Amino acid sequence: MVAHALLVIIWHVLATGKPYDALGKDYFSRRADPERETRRLVQKLEALGHTVTLEAAA
Template sequence: MVWQLIADPNARYHDLGTDWYERRTDPDRRTRELVRQLERLGNTVTLTPSPA
């Protein structure tokens, strides 16, 4: 990335922000992934919704 910014005088860097990854992540999909990881480690997972 640095080389591209140095080599191209018209290139500009745009910071996407600290929460960029969280904004792109689907919470339901992330939950399923984490449950699968825990189950692969030998854990039994029971999800209960948090009080709103």
């Protein structure tokens, strides 16, 4: 997986001529929609046989 990511980065740098710019370690968490992620995780738990009850944090 790391090798594939490196190859994709190298290809983009060579194809565009632009230097590599790191997106940051929190790139994916900044893009995440909290409501969508909540629904996904609840569905995953229910698929595993758990009953899920959510309460808003104080």
